[in-house]
Amino acid sequence: MRDKLLIIAAGIITGLLAVILVWQGNPANMGFCIACFLRDVAGGLGLHRAAVVQYLRPEIMGLVLGAFIVALLSREFKPSGGSSPALRFILGMLMMAGALIFLGCPLRLILRLAGGDWNALVALPGYVFGIYIGTIFLKKGFSLGRSQPQPALNGLAAPFFSLFLLVLLFAAPAFIFFSEEGPGSMHAPAAIALIAGLLVGILAQRSRLCTMGAIRDLILFKDYQLFLGFAAIFVVVLLGNLLTGRFNPGFVDQPVAHTDGIWNFLGMTVVGLAATLAGGCPLRQLILSGEGNGDALITVLGAVTGAAFMHNFGLAASGSGVTPGGQWTVIIALVLLLIIGSANIRAAVRAKVSQDANVRAG
Amino acid sequence: MPETIDCRGLACPEPVLLTRQALQEHSSGTLTILVSTAVARDNVTRAARSMGWSVESAETADGFSLTVKK
Numbered sequence: 001m002r003d004k005l006l007i008i009a010a011g012i013i014t015g016l017l018a019v020i021l022v023w024q025g026n027p028a029n030m031g032f033c034i035a036c037f038l039r040d041v042a043g044g045l046g047l048h049r050a051a052v053v054q055y056l057r058p059e060i061m062g063l064v065l066g067a068f069i070v071a072l073l074s075r076e077f078k079p080s081g082g083s084s085p086a087l088r089f090i091l092g093m094l095m096m097a098g099a100l101i102f103l104g105c106p107l108r109l110i111l112r113l114a115g116g117d118w119n120a121l122v123a124l125p126g127y128v129f130g131i132y133i134g135t136i137f138l139k140k141g142f143s144l145g146r147s148q149p150q151p152a153l154n155g156l157a158a159p160f161f162s163l164f165l166l167v168l169l170f171a172a173p174a175f176i177f178f179s180e181e182g183p184g185s186m187h188a189p190a191a192i193a194l195i196a197g198l199l200v201g202i203l204a205q206r207s208r209l210c211t212m213g214a215i216r217d218l219i220l221f222k223d224y225q226l227f228l229g230f231a232a233i234f235v236v237v238l239l240g241n242l243l244t245g246r247f248n249p250g251f252v253d254q255p256v257a258h259t260d261g262i263w264n265f266l267g268m269t270v271v272g273l274a275a276t277l278a279g280g281c282p283l284r285q286l287i288l289s290g291e292g293n294g295d296a297l298i299t300v301l302g303a304v305t306g307a308a309f310m311h312n313f314g315l316a317a318s319g320s321g322v323t324p325g326g327q328w329t330v331i332i333a334l335v336l337l338l339i340i341g342s343a344n345i346r347a348a349v350r351a352k353v354s355q356d357a358n359v360r361a362g
Numbered sequence: 363m364p365e366t367i368d369c370r371g372l373a374c375p376e377p378v379l380l381t382r383q384a385l386q387e388h389s390s391g392t393l394t395i396l397v398s399t400a401v402a403r404d405n406v407t408r409a410a411r412s413m414g415w416s417v418e419s420a421e422t423a424d425g426f427s428l429t430v431k432k
Contacts, residue, residue: 003404076400083373138379146371149398149424208401213374220375221382221409279373295373 003207004228010203011232017196018111018233019240021059024188028246028255029115031237032059032200033108034282035099035271036256038300039307039316040184041165044177047304048311052182056169058190060286061162062197067205067290068159069198074206079155081294084144087340088295091278092285092302093309094333098270100307100316101263101326102126103256105282106211106271110230112257114237116249119257119264126265130272131215137277137341138220144277144344147295155292158300162290166194183256201290210284212275256319263322263330270333277341364391369406370398370425377402378409381430385413390432398425 018031030036036053043054071077099105102123104112109127112120134142168176169190179185187193203209207229214230217223241247251259258264275281278299280288285303288296310316315326322330367384369377377397384393395410397403403426407417415432 003408074400078399080371080398083371138375143372143376147373147398148371208404216375221378223408223412225408 004225007207007209007225007229008232010200010207010209011229012236013203014200014209014229015233015236015240017200018237019244021188021193021196022246023244024192025186026188026193027183027186029112029117030104030108030183030256031111032283033104033111034060034063034286035096035105035303035307036103036108036183038096038282038303039100039311042304042307043179043184043311044168046175046177047308049177050311050316051177051184052179053184053311054177054179055184055187056165056176057187058166058169058194059197059200061166061169062194062199063201063204063283063286064158064162064290066198066201067287068201070202070205071291076205077155077292079150079152079292079294080147081150081154081298083147083295084344085295085298087144087344088278088299089302089305090336091274091340092299093306094337095271095274095278095282095299096303096306097310097315097329097333098267098274099282100310101267101322101330102271103258103317106268106275107233107281107283109268110211110234111237112254114234115241115254116247117254117257118249118251119254119259119261122261123264123268126268127272128215129265130269130274131212131276132219133269134273134276134341135216135219137345141345142277142341143346144279144295145346147293150294154294157294158289158292158297201287204283204287205291208284209287210281212272212281213284215272216276258317258319258321260317260321263317263327266330266334267317267322270330270337273334273337273341277337364394364429366394366396368396369402370396372402374401374405378405381406381409382413385410385415385430388432393430395428395430396422396425397428400426402426403428
């Protein structure tokens with residue numbers, strides 16, 4: 001019961017902060033969007049030169065640092081890694097590719113839905129479909145292999161990198177890019193965004209909030225605990241939008257969105273499948289990075305790299321729709337994901353271990 | 363010596379899937395399940411309890427050892 005209350009509270013506060021961040025200056029329906037924010041960070045560092053989406057979003061650093069601090073305090077900080085890092089990097093890239101076709105991570109999907117953007121209503125079944133395909137692989141024995149404990153410094157990489165980004169944000173040296181127009185120029189004051197990130201980082205770490213796990217656990221186990229968080233975010237943001245006059249139902253003229261239904265659906269199918277194979281949505285990967293999980297950090301770095309590819313090669317969607325290159329990217333991503341899924345079905349991991357495990361567990 | 367399922371280092375939901383598979387193969391008895399994270403401990407505990415098994419958790423050097431009984 002306590003767990004259920006915790007995840008509902010995490011969902012409510014995440015939703016409230018999302019509404020506050022938009023009120024304070026973030027783009028509409030983008031109080032939080034992990035994919036968009038990582039893409040903006042990639043732009044801020046000059047890894048891509050799309051001038052409208054460049055900013056070192058402090059929410060990202062807050063999420064990692066919040067998770068790090070609370071993991072330390074709760075003795076859940078555990079440097080680990082070594083579970084198919086190269087494949088996880090690619091899964092991160094593909095997750096970002098799908099998100100930049102739909103124009104949002106699954107968290108923003110919830111926010112778009114709660115803002116009346118019906119394009120998200122088309123994308124949601126796509127996301128569920130991707131997760132459903134992922135659960136088929138899981139049931140057949142899909143695994144990226146075991147991670148191993150790692151020396152402490154590995155676990156500190158993500159929080160230290162976050163601190164480094166914060167220094168760059170506040171020092172604002174000339175080589176960091178800050179958008180002067182477009183979504184990248186729209187942001188809440190840095191201190192507010194950082195605190196919001198810290199709070200959600202703490203709550204998401206404690207409650208295990210994950211937008212993929214929410215749907216995966218429903219499909220696999222009929223377990224609705226994580227879904228409570230998903231639903232709480234939706235309800236709170238919907239109410240917030242209704243009360244502040246930001247609920248604008250319809251398909252056209254939605255903020256940072258396009259109306260290309262099939263690619264909205266398939267883009268989120270890519271995200272859903274990639275997140276299921278990687279074991280967490282973009283938000284969850286950030287939180288795990290803060291807990292010292294090196295595999296999750298690799299996934300996040302893959303996502304940042306993916307964002308750079310998507311913008312440098314003109315593949316990312318925009319308000320005017322999805323480019324032919326973007327459409328090919330979705331198809332190639334789906335094929336790659338099916339290959340990664342089927343190539344990692346391992347009977348060996350399923351094998352029961354006998355006495356020697358007991359000895360090692362000591 | 364109870365049967366042991368080693369889920370250490372496996373990402374969720376794999377520990378839960380392995381546990382459910384093992385519990386479905388037994389109508390009663392005692393199993394030991396090894397996990398490396400608190401998340402896996404909580405998820406395995408919840409899954410086993412929902413299937414009517416009792417769970418006791420103990421911390422080990424590299425994670426948690428869960429004793430599951432029915």
